[in-house]
Amino acid sequence: MGRAGDELLGRVMGVVAREGLGDRSLRDVAAQAGTSHRMLLYHFGSRAGLVAAIVARMEADQVRLLRGLATGAESPQxxxxxxxEELTRPEVLPFVRLFLETVALTSRGPSEDLTTPWVDATAELAVRWDVEVDPAVTRLGVAVVRGLLVDVLGGGSIPDATEALERYLSSLPEPPLQRSGTKR
Structure with a gap:
């Protein structure tokens, strides 16, 4: 997708993060994003293509965020x-809702693997931190965070979900991290 498609996708994501996607027509989404449904079809091929592009963009953005946050983290926990903390900020939660909505829409047919990029990114970070990470434990962590986000968006409280996350994190071994050849 070119620059114009990227910019259009950003506008569409802003609209549907605020108002949801549901069964809204492409015409409605396009009008709200300041474009035409034909432009959406040109860039994304179909409604399903638009949904897939939203999911792919959001996942890529979140994995990038993970890598950025890793620079200041002293442990996987x-x-x-x-x-x-980032995902539960009030201004980010509409995009989390959008991600979960679009994942639900893509689950009706063949879709992209949305967990392997997290497993791969975690493996890269583990090498940098000189720790071993079990891919199954990483998948479990992704599932826990996603499940707690569903809980929050379904009416649960952020403090309660955070407490549950802390309970999960306390069950994980905290590996000693090695950086620059010295133990921390």
């Missing part, structure tokens, strides 16, 4: 806490 601190990294997960920092990510949780």
């Amino acid at each position: 601190q990294l997960i806490r920092a990510l949780w």
Whole structure:
């Protein structure tokens, strides 16, 4: 997708993050984003293509965020806490809602693997931190965070979900981290 498609996708994501996607027509979404449904079809091929592009963009943005947050984290647990804080900010929650809505829409047919990029990014970070990470534990962590986000968006409280996340994190071994050849 070119620059124009990227910019259009950003506008569409802003609209549907505020108002939801649901069964809204492409015409309605396009009008709200200041474009035409034909432009959406040109860039994304179909409604399903638009939904897939939203999911792909959001996942890529979140994995990028994870990598950025890792620079200040002293442990995997601190990294997960920092990510949780970011994902539960009031201005970010509409995009989390949009992500979960679009994932639900893509689950009706073949879709992209949305967890492997997190497993891969975690493996890269583990090498940098000189720790071993079990891919199954990473998948479990992704599932826990996503499940707690569903809880929050479904009416649960952020403090209660954060407490549950802390309980999960306390069950994980905190590996000693090695950086620059010295133990921390």
